[in-house]
Amino acid sequence: MKTYKFSWDLLGVEDGRPNLGTQVDLELYRLMHFTLRDVLEDKFGRTVTDEVLFAAGKLAGTEFYTHYIEPVAGLDEFINKTQQVLKEKKIGILKIEEDLLEQGKVLLTIDEDLDCSGLPETDYETCIYDEGFISALFEQFTEKKWRAKEIDCWCTGARTCRFIVKETE
Template sequence: MRKYQFNWNLLGNMNDRPNLGTQVELETYRLMQFTLRDVLERDYGTENTDAIFFKAGKLAGTEFYQQYIYPVTSIDEFISKTQSILKEKRIGILKIEEALLEQGRVVLTIDEDIDCSGLSELDYETCIYDEGFISALFESCTQKSWRAKEIDCWCTGARTCRFLVTEVK
């Protein structure tokens, strides 16, 4: 039996923090994210940790879509609702640079991304969780298989996170 199979009840009652409320500092979120990543990477290696973060992002994206975006009747409505809720939840600012859905290709950016904006420059992209999250959003909306891959990252000097999202055929 699993102890922590995801369901929205695990998040608790957001009103049970009458003094501190529902917001936390970005630094605290990143402390949890990067210490968890560090432990996983030490115990399971970078490749396995990346796979875990991608899978967790996919689960989060699927659940997020069902909780906040569904139902939508068009791709335009999907994009609009996703942009609004990502900004409202302070996850990031979504912009579509290219949408060639009939060819199975979308290029999007997320400015002020919760996972990496403001981090030091590195020589690699860091938003693997986001890749899974975005993949699941597109899969949930279209009922087709999609794969998001980060192609620019704040941490590589781009100052935005850019993703190529392609339909998997």
């Protein structure tokens, strides 16, 4: 039996912080995210860490879709509602650059991304969790398998996070 099987009850946002509310400083969110990543990489290596973060993002995206996005009637409503909620929740600003959903492909950007906007430049993309999150959003909407891959990142000098999202089956 899993000790921490995900449920919305674990978030405790309904009445757990009556004075402090639901907002937290971005710096502290990143402190949790990157220290967790550091420990995971030390124990399991980068490949396994990326797999774990992708899977966690996918679970989060699935739950996020169920809790905040559905029901939606079509593609326009899915995109509009997702853009609205991502901005309201201060996750990022979603823009669709190329919509070829019928052909199994979407190119999108997320400006002011929660995970990396403002970080120093590196020679690698950092938004593995986001890849899983975005993959799950498209999977939940279309009921097909999708895979998001970051192709540009703030950390590689792009100043936005760009993802290619492709149907895989």
